[in-house]
Amino acid sequence: MIKINKSPVLTSQNYGINYFEIDEKLLNQKFDKFETYKIKNDQNVKVEALNKKISNPMSNELSIQSQNQANFQKQIVFENTSKDITNIKFDVSRPLVDVIDIVVKKDASAKLILEYSSNENMYHNGVLNLTLEKDAELDIVILYNMKNSSNNFVSINSNIDNNSQLNIFIIDFGCQNSVQRLENSLNGDYSVFSLNSIYFGSNTDNLGINYLSNVFGKSTQTYMNSICVLDGHAKKNFVGTIDFKQGSKKSVGDVSENCIMLSKTAKSLSTPILLCGEEDVDGKHSSSLGKIDEDELFYMMTRGISKQDAIKLLIKAKLSKLLNNIFDEQLREKIKERIEDKLNEHR
Numbered sequence: 001m002i003k004i005n006k007s008p009v010l011t012s013q014n015y016g017i018n019y020f021e022i023d024e025k026l027l028n029q030k031f032d033k034f035e036t037y038k039i040k041n042d043q044n045v046k047v048e049a050l051n052k053k054i055s056n057p058m059s060n061e062l063s064i065q066s067q068n069q070a071n072f073q074k075q076i077v078f079e080n081t082s083k084d085i086t087n088i089k090f091d092v093s094r095p096l097v098d099v100i101d102i103v104v105k106k107d108a109s110a111k112l113i114l115e116y117s118s119n120e121n122m123y124h125n126g127v128l129n130l131t132l133e134k135d136a137e138l139d140i141v142i143l144y145n146m147k148n149s150s151n152n153f154v155s156i157n158s159n160i161d162n163n164s165q166l167n168i169f170i171i172d173f174g175c176q177n178s179v180q181r182l183e184n185s186l187n188g189d190y191s192v193f194s195l196n197s198i199y200f201g202s203n204t205d206n207l208g209i210n211y212l213s214n215v216f217g218k219s220t221q222t223y224m225n226s227i228c229v230l231d232g233h234a235k236k237n238f239v240g241t242i243d244f245k246q247g248s249k250k251s252v253g254d255v256s257e258n259c260i261m262l263s264k265t266a267k268s269l270s271t272p273i274l275l276c277g278e279e280d281v282d283g284k285h286s287s288s289l290g291k292i293d294e295d296e297l298f299y300m301m302t303r304g305i306s307k308q309d310a311i312k313l314l315i316k317a318k319l320s321k322l323l324n325n326i327f328d329e330q331l332r333e334k335i336k337e338r339i340e341d342k343l344n345e346h347r
Contacts, residue, residue, distance in 0.1 A: 008243065236268045262292075
């Protein structure tokens with residue numbers, strides 16, 4: 001076994017959440033040239049081959065694989081404000097190691113969708129680098145819809161300059177091992193980082209979520225909000241950290257996670273963390289874990305709604321608050337349909 005996705009702060013009290021362990025044999029894959037993808041973008045967007053190696057901070061083993069065996073490498077540059085939505089769809093029908101470097105130039109704004117789906121049990125090791133120059137804005141939605149016994153390891157790294165804003169939405173429908181590592185750096189003053197994420201775990205899924213926002217600039221804003229739905233024998237580790245560095249005066253940050261348990265056999269570990277090296281900041285964190293509210297459930301059942309349908313309606317109501325932040329209506333409806341399918345699996 002190898003340890004990946006190390007938490008920013010290791011604590012013996014939360015043993016089992018400090019690392020995510022996987023069998024090293026999972027990394028032994030054959031990586032042929034990857035061509036099952038589609039890119040839709042306008043002429044203002046440059047999509048070119050990436051000619052530099054980028055490491056994967058999730059672990060040394062995954063980093064070596066990303067640097068030496070990547071079978072999809074692209075750099076995407078938004079030089080001006082893009083009128084259309086850039087959409088990249090990956091059909092993960094064979095093992096994929098992708099490295100994507102995205103740059104939003106000064107004063108530019110862009111909207112981007114990344115979709116990963118598989119109809120077979122597949123392996124994915126992905127690295128996504130995001131750089132926002134001064135006065136830039138990026139809205140990005142990342143969708144992982146992998147088959148049950150797939151292995152999905154994703155590392156996202158972002159750097160935000162002065163007066164720029166990054167809005168990320170991640171939707172993960174779970175798989176055998178689904179591990180996310182996101183590290184953001186608010187380098188510039190008055191910069192904004194917003195992360196909304198929804199993830200599901202069912203059957204024997206293992207989820208490892210590790211979000212970190214490093215706050216360097218003054219008067220910045222960090223918002224990280226996650227909702228998890230667990231069923232079956234699924235297990236989930238969540239660590240959400242905001243680290244206020246010295247010099248980050250007048251900055252605010254809020255990290256929260258809400259985990260909905262649909263099974264007595266599912267297991268959830270959650271640790272929201274605030275680190276502070278600056279006095280004049282405002283940080284908040286919260287975590288909640290529990291079943292569907294029995295009073296709400298009873299009320300709906302007295303109105304003739306079955307227990308199964310009532311559970312689905314209550315969950316969809318909670319998720320809709322986040323889903324409304326997705327900028328593309330067609331994708332939003334597609335995700336809602338997949339959520340409906342996922343909830344129909346619950347008995």
